Structures are given as C-alpha cells and as structure tokens.
Amino acid sequence: xIRIANxxxxxxxxxxxxVRLVEGGPIDYLILDYLAEVTMSIVQKxxxxxxxxxxxxxxxxxxxxxxxxIRERNIKVLANAGGVNPIACAKEVRRLAPDLKVAVVLGxxxxxxIDDMLSRGLEMRSMDTGEALSTIRPRILSANAYIGAFPLxxxxxxxxxxxxAGRCTDTALALAPMIxxxxxxxxxxxxxxxxTVAGHIVECGAQCTGGNxxxxxxxxxxxxxxxxxxVEAEPDGTxxxxxxxxxxxxxxxxxIKEQLLxxxxxxxxxxxPDCIADFTSIQLRDDDKNRVRVxxxxxxxxxxxxxxxxxxxxxxxxxxxxxxxxxxxxxxxRAADRIVRSRLEKLGLMFDEVYTEYLGFNACHGPAVxxxxxxxxxxLRIGVRGHDKRAVDRFTRELIPLVLSGPPTGTGFGDGRxxxxxxxxxxxxxxxxxxxxxxxxxxx
Amino acid sequence: MRVPLSRIAHxxxxxxxxxxxxxxxxxxxRHFPVIVREVAAERVKEHFGxxxxxEVERFELPNLxxxxxxLHGALGxxxxxxxxxxxxxxxxxxxxxxxxxxxxxxxxxx
Numbered sequence: 234x235i236r237i238a239n240x241x242x243x244x245x246x247x248x249x250x251x252v253r254l255v256e257g258g259p260i261d262y263l264i265l266d267y268l269a270e271v272t273m274s275i276v277q278k279x280x281x282x283x284x285x286x287x288x289x290x291x292x293x294x295x296x297x298x299x300x301x302x303i304r305e306r307n308i309k310v311l312a313n314a315g316g317v318n319p320i321a322c323a324k325e326v327r328r329l330a331p332d333l334k335v336a337v338v339l340g341x342x343x344x345x346x347i348d349d350m351l352s353r354g355l356e357m358r359s360m361d362t363g364e365a366l367s368t369i370r371p372r373i374l375s376a377n378a379y380i381g382a383f384p385l386x387x388x389x390x391x392x393x394x395x396x397x398a399g400r401c402t403d404t405a406l407a408l409a410p411m412i413x414x415x416x417x418x419x420x421x422x423x424x425x426x427x428x429t430v431a432g433h434i435v436e437c438g439a440q441c442t443g444g445n446x447x448x449x450x451x452x453x454x455x456x457x458x459x460x461x462x463x464v465e466a467e468p469d470g471t472x473x474x475x476x477x478x479x480x481x482x483x484x485x486x487x488x489i490k491e492q493l494l495x496x497x498x499x500x501x502x503x504x505x506p507d508c509i510a511d512f513t514s515i516q517l518r519d520d521d522k523n524r525v526r527v528x529x530x531x532x533x534x535x536x537x538x539x540x541x542x543x544x545x546x547x548x549x550x551x552x553x554x555x556x557x558x559x560x561x562x563x564x565x566x567r568a569a570d571r572i573v574r575s576r577l578e579k580l581g582l583m584f585d586e587v588y589t590e591y592l593g594f595n596a597c598h599g600p601a602v603x604x605x606x607x608x609x610x611x612x613l614r615i616g617v618r619g620h621d622k623r624a625v626d627r628f629t630r631e632l633i634p635l636v637l638s639g640p641p642t643g644t645g646f647g648d649g650r651x652x653x654x655x656x657x658x659x660x661x662x663x664x665x666x667x668x669x670x671x672x673x674x675x676x677x
Numbered sequence: 678m679r680v681p682l683s684r685i686a687h688x689x690x691x692x693x694x695x696x697x698x699x700x701x702x703x704x705x706x707r708h709f710p711v712i713v714r715e716v717a718a719e720r721v722k723e724h725f726g727x728x729x730x731x732e733v734e735r736f737e738l739p740n741l742x743x744x745x746x747x748l749h750g751a752l753g754x755x756x757x758x759x760x761x762x763x764x765x766x767x768x769x770x771x772x773x774x775x776x777x778x779x780x781x782x783x784x785x786x787x
C-alpha cells in the first residue's frame with residue numbers, strides 16, 4: 234500500500250495544507266495541482282515580462298519550507314507547477330532546496346509549433362464551437378498538451394525527489410506513483426481507470442474531505458483545521474480515501490459522491506490521456522470513520538488523440554456595482570440599470586454583451602428564484618465586454634455619477650471605478666497522440 | 678404531495694467552458710427511482726428558463742444514486758468571458774434543489 238496526499242487543489246489554495254500533510258502523519262507521495270484552464274495564459278504573460286518566470290511561484294518556497302522533512306521521510310513530490318517554464322521552476326527549487334534531486338517533464342508546450350501543425354493540415358478546431366484555429370491565430374498566447382501519467386512515471390524512475398511538469402492532467406499526478414510502485418502497464422485499463430478515479434476524487438483538495446459540501450454542512454466538524462485528502466492505494470486498484478487523524482472535515486460515502494459528480498461529463502466516458510474511466514462502475518463503502526473504500530472500477534483503452542489547451546486574447550471586460558437600500562431597493566437598482574444602458578447607447582458605444590444582475594435577488598439562481606418581497610438591500614452589478622477598449626473604459630465611468638444624480642440611497646462605490654480587464658479565453662482542441670513527444674530532464 | 682428536491686437529495690455543480698454540470702445525489706438509495714422519474718432533462722431546462730441557452734443532457738449513475746446533468750450555454754460564455762457573479766456555476770446545484778417534485782407519502786417514508 235502507498236499513501237498519496239494532495240495538498241493543493243488549485244494555484245491559490247491554502248498555503249498550510251501541504252505542510253500539514255507532511256507534518257501530520259505518514260505519506261509517501263505529496264501531489265500538488267496548480268493548474269486551471271486559464272492558468273497557462275497567466276504564466277505565459279509572466280514569462281513574456283521576465284524570461285525567468287512563467288511557473289507557479291508558490292511552489293519553490295513551499296519546497297524550501299518542507300525540504301528537510303521530505304528528505305527525512307523519503308516523501309516524493311509531484312506537481313504541475315512548471316507552467317510554461319518548468320526548467321526555471323526547477324532551478325529555483327534547486328536554489329532553495331539544494332539537497333533534493335529534481336526532474337522535469339518537457340514536451341507539453343507546443344506554442345512554438347502551432348504554425349508547423351497548422352501548415353500540415355491539423356485544424357485544431359475548438360471542441361466547444363467547431364471553429365478552426367486559424368481564425369484566432371494572431372491572438373494566441375499559449376498552447377499546451379495535456380500530458381498523462383506515464384511521462385511522470387518516467388521522471389519518478391530517475392529517482393527524483395521532486396517531479397515538475399507543465400500542463401499534465403490533475404489525475405495523472407495521483408496515478409503516476411501507482412504506475413511507478415505497482416508496475417502497472419500502459420494497457421492495464423481497469424487499473425489505470427482506478428488510479429484516475431482516485432485522482433479525480435482528490436484533485437480538488439479538501440472538496441472531498443468536507444469542503445464545499447452540501448450534505449449536512451453545518452455539522453461537519455472543525456473546517457478551520459480541515460484535513461486534505463490521502464489515497465491509500467493498493468496494487469489491485471482498490472483504494473481508501475482518508476485524512477490525517479486529528480484534522481477537521483468529514484469523509485463518508487456521501488461526501489465522496491459529491492466530488493465524484495464534480496465537473497463530470499458523460500459518466501461512462503471520463504477521458505484522460507491514460508485511459509477512459511467508467512464512473513458507473515465505481516463502488517463506495519464506508520470502511521470506518523473518515524475512511525471510504527473505493528473498488529470495482531472499470532476502464533477502456535485510451536483514445537488516439539490528446540487534448541491541447543490554447544489561450545488567446547479576446548477583448549476586454551469591466552464589471553461595476555452599486556448598492557441600493559430598502560425601500561424599493563430592487564426597483565431603484567432596475568432604474569439605475571436603465572439609465573446606464575440608455576446613456577451607453579446614446580454615446581454610440583458598441584459591446585459584445587451588457588449583462589445585469591441583482592445580488593440579493595436572483596444573481597445566482599436566475600429564473601429558479603421565487604418572488605422576493607422588498608429586500609433590505611440589492612447590489613446592482615453591471616458587466617460589459619467587447620473588443621473596443623475605449624468603450625469598456627467609458628462604461629467604468631458611468632456608474633458612480635448615479636449616486637448623486639440617480640435613484641435615492643445608492644452607495645457601495647468606495648473602491649472607485651472598476652478596472653478594465655483583458656480577457657484571455659480558452660480554446661480546447663484535439664491533436665493526434667503521436668504529435669506530442671515528452672522527455673524527462675534531471676535539473677542540476 | 679409536492680416537496681423541494683432538496684428534501685430527498687443533495688448535489689454539487691461545476692463548469693467546463695460554457696457548460697455547467699450538476700450532480701444530484703439521493704440521501705437514500707430507495708429514492709433513486711423518484712429522481713429518475715421526476716427530474717427529467719426537459720424539466721431542468723424549464724426550471725432554469727433563460728439561464729440555459731442550449732440543451733440539457735442527463736446521465737444516470739445508479740451505483741451512486743445520482744444523476745448528472747449537463748446544461749449547455751448556461752454560464753454566460755463561461756470561463757473568463759462570463760460577466761456573471763457565478764461564472765463557474767458553483768451555486769446551480771442548489772438552484773436545482775429548489776425544484777418541486779411530486780412524491781407520495783408512502784414513497785417519501787418508505
């Protein structure tokens with residue numbers, strides 16, 4: 234049995250979580266998931282500004298902080314912290330933790346190969362809209378293939394203490410140690426699916442240990458000290474989800490079910506670079522307090538394509554708000570919205586979208602909300618987006634004047650006018666698997 | 678009688694681009710046939726009205742006592758394009774749990 238703990242569900246997750254996993258009990262592998270769909274574009278911009286950046290900057294100081302303890306306990310770390318500059322990330326880790334061996338997985342970054350691939354007839358159509366990539370070619374900021382667990386396994390085989398990848402899948406981080414230690418093969422589909430499901434359960438950190446949990450949330454103990462998840466994996470593909478003793482939160486079959494359903498598409502076809510997992514085969518059992526046993530998982534052969542994530546510039550947006558109080562708070566907010574929209578129209582400004590929400594009324598649930606009678610206060614929230622930056626900028630000046638010149642009891646303008654933000658949009662596409670060749674490098 | 682879906686189920690929701698996924702899970706396995714019967718894809722689409730621009734797909738996971746819904750075009754463009762406060766659809770599972778379903782006493786307390 235090996236213990237694989239996840240200490241980071243996204244870049245920006247609780248900084249103490251990985252330290253507590255290392256300090257709070259036995260683990261063999263610490264995995265850290267830093268990447269969301271838009272993260273690659275952020276790190277790409279950072280690299281453009283400074284060629285030594287372009288990775289998850291929280292990662293090297295974390296390794297510096299836990300270096301002594303992971304060496305003592307022989308804990309290996311896997312993270313997709315490399316962003317678009319895994320080598321620079323590895324060098325910074327080496328600087329802060331010179332006694333650790335660091336390996337990087339390269340080859341996911343295909344930004345420099347886009348034109349070559351287009352010229353060879355790979356259209357890389359958007360999986361969302363079906364449009365051809367050539368329509369946005371000049372606006373592309375980054376392009377990375379999702380890498381599976383086998384390249385990470387290759388990196389573990391070098392004996393590295395720290396494995397850094399760029400855009401690998403979240404699930405691969407959990408699966409790779411199982412492949413490494415149990416010797417699973419590339420066509421062990423049921424086993425690879427089992428490790429993938431384990432990865433899916435823990436990839437969002439404490440979301441499988443009682444965080445963001447709708448069932449009985451008020452009675453989930455000690456969220457302040459919530460324990461992050463640990464997979465106790467067996468060579469036969471069964472595993473237990475648990476957490477360190479003495480930590481807060483809750484693990485039972487209902488909590489795990491919520492996380493299994495999170496960001497799920499067709500449950501029979503959970504596609505990763507490593508396999509296709511069938512979520513309708515998963516069996517859960519409460520093993521003991523805060524221990525859920527998972528078994529029965531079936532998988533099918535992997536597809537012959539890999540997904541690439543491309544980010545591109547797609548205009549500008551700004552979102553501003555004002556607050557109106559009782560009485561007639563909703564009516565006042567609606568009147569203010571009409572004034573803003575009418576003024577924007579008379580200025581002749583063009584937007585792709587103008588969107589209004591009333592927080593305290595229906596912003597979250599929309600038409601699913603029954604009628605609300607004269608609420609105490611309402612936050613008017615207006616957003617615009619478009620490709621004319623001046624129009625978006627002008628919008629940001631239209632809200633605050635209404636405090637003195639519009640409906641009464643308007644407030645909530647303390648932060649001044651809202652910022653204009655550049656939109657970096659996301660373009661998922663497929664390429665033939667053999668287009669992507671990864672390699673492992675030990676960084677000295 | 679009519680009760681909110683939250684009486685017999687809980688859930689979680691998230692995003693993939695402009696598609697929101699909502700997982701609905703019964704507290705007790707005996708109520709799985711009730712949500713299969715009551716929470717049809719068309720009813721979910723109707724419940725969300727103009728919030729869902731595209732189609733609603735439904736998948737069954739009897740092993741978990743769960744249904745998974747995909748609400749296409751439900752996040753105002755999704756990701757960084759969306760102007761919504763809930764651009765990732767984090768609250769849409771709770772919104773679906775407000776939906777009223779028909780269930781008789783015997784079924785409820787079986």
